[in-house]
Amino acid sequence: MATDGGTLIHPSGERYVAPGTLVPPRGERYTGAIITDKIADLVLVRPMGRGFYIGFIVTSAFTLLFLVAISYLFATGVGIWGVNQPVAWAFALTNFVWWVGIGHAGTFISAFLLLLRQHWRTSVNRFAEAMTIFAVAMAGLMPILHLGRPWFAYWLVPYPDVMNIWPQWRSPLIWDIFAIATYIIVSILFWYMGLIPDLASLRDRAQSRTKQIAYGLFALGWRGEARQWFRFETAYLLMAGLATPLVISVHTVVSLDFSFGLVPGWHSTIFPPYFVDGALYSGFAMAIVLAVPLRAIFRLRDFITVDHLSKMAILLLVTGEIVFYSYVVEAFNAYYSADAYEIAMIKIRYFGPYAPISWSVILCNVLIPQALWSGKLRRNPLALFCLGMVVLLGMWLERFMIIVASLERDFLPSSWHMFYPTFWDLATLAGSVGAFAFMFLLFLRFLPAISMSELRKEAREKPIRASA
Amino acid sequence: MIHSLLAEFAGPNELLDAVRQARRHYEEVDAYSPYAVDGLAEALGMRRNRVPLITLLGGLIGGGGVYFLEWYSAVIDYPINSGGRPLNSWPVFIPPTFELTILGAALAAFIGMLVLNGLPKLHHPLFNVPQFDLASRNRFFLGIRATDRRFDPTLTRQYLLGLDPLRVVEVPE
Known part of the structure; x- marks a missing residue:
């Protein structure tokens, strides 16, 4: 293709939008061409800046730490962690529940809001889905790491083996593997399917032969034919309808891992809705934490607007209030059960050795997020970013509180044993965060962060105007 | 050999009108758009799918x-x-x-x-047309396949020009 002062010109005479230019002018509407060029250029021509390199180096260092922690664990055993009896479940399970939860908001945004015809989801669904996949990938690793003999993880899968035994279908731990495996496969399918038309755009727009072939292979030869679109939309809607009950079932099953146990603090019927809501809460927090720098660094403020952030903040507030309600009901249920162990557990939780953690949970998940009632704060990206971080921390601590503080006081006082994390516990957590961020950066580098095809349609129906 | 003739349009409404007209004369009509245009599949006679x-x-x-x-x-x-x-x-x-x-x-x-949808199909005659790159960006295309009973290279081209497109291009086999 010819160029003219940095502007690419298509053989037909059509001029592409030059990267970094301020089009359209302030107040004018975005056309399909401008949307496509702007978003496609983020992966095709935008050079990697210094910030990107620094982020890449830092996150790959943490990914390396994660790999070292896993290798050392596999070579030595779970003794390198602070786990003991009775606290056999600690960081690994806390990380597992936290990461699965973070994934939930992505599916909620992309599937649930699609069914509810919330058109604002168009700008945020792609990166939220990517967030889901990477979070669930981190989550899926954690139970395998904590197995003790992780090389037997495949024993959870039913297959006709030479030992002539089958999994115990009555155990929620078996349900877990079905739920998590289904969740990650369906999330990847849903994400990839939405990507196909965008990959075709990248294929048609790419200059180098390598990129044309790479994107072309994954675009599967998409031509945007009307009959193809018709089947595509049907399948997309069906997938959304399937993903919505799926996402609720996944965290329900995760919560049953705990509530099927007799441990006071776990054995409660409130767990499924409590966990699902907590999952959405942490997920919306992560979506906001990712969206704020994304729109600032890649200059996507016209696509991911303050309105989008504000709507996600409202969802954060609603789920946060339900979490608050769950804390109250949990304490009330313990009192109402008149069971000495349940009552003792709540007392220990808030006044025992882990009291600082429990009160931090209340601070991070209940008290500070009340600031979201302020409409002004909901429209302040920086404040929302900080608040999202606080909620993410609070939700991690909440999972830790539920898992560890409940296990630490066994029924027999002679079994009581405190849990203290070791370096490798912390390295696994920090490493998983780094690996998540690393994969997210790779996603931003190679795939469009916003759905171009959906945004083209959206811009046609409801004009998106340039603000700067 | 010709695979089909393509007429290029600037917007979805122009394409919808053109498809509705072309369907009165031709059977093997295709439409290509950068996003799912509501009613386009129906205009092509496709009411449901499996x-x-x-x-x-x-x-x-x-x-x-x-x-x-x-x-x-x-x-x-x-x-x-x-x-x-x-x-x-x-x-x-x-x-x-x-x-x-x-x-x-x-x-x-x-x-x-x-x-x-007949995918994956990495190669297709349409990809030989440079203009078709824009079908995934901002242009809308109407295609009439050469296998249509009433297809004639000259007459069909004239017919397509009568629909007031931006241009008409030939897709070689």
């Missing part, structure tokens, strides 16, 4: 299959007394059944959509 049926079948196979596996392994192949519960404890067999119903249906929806 993706929902395939999805339903996929869900039934997934759910039914795993329930059968649970029943067979717990009742026939490896019966063990687990706290006096019936061997076929159907309530606790539901969670895996539910998950695999979703998985089967989602896989069927995805694969069914691809197969019915």
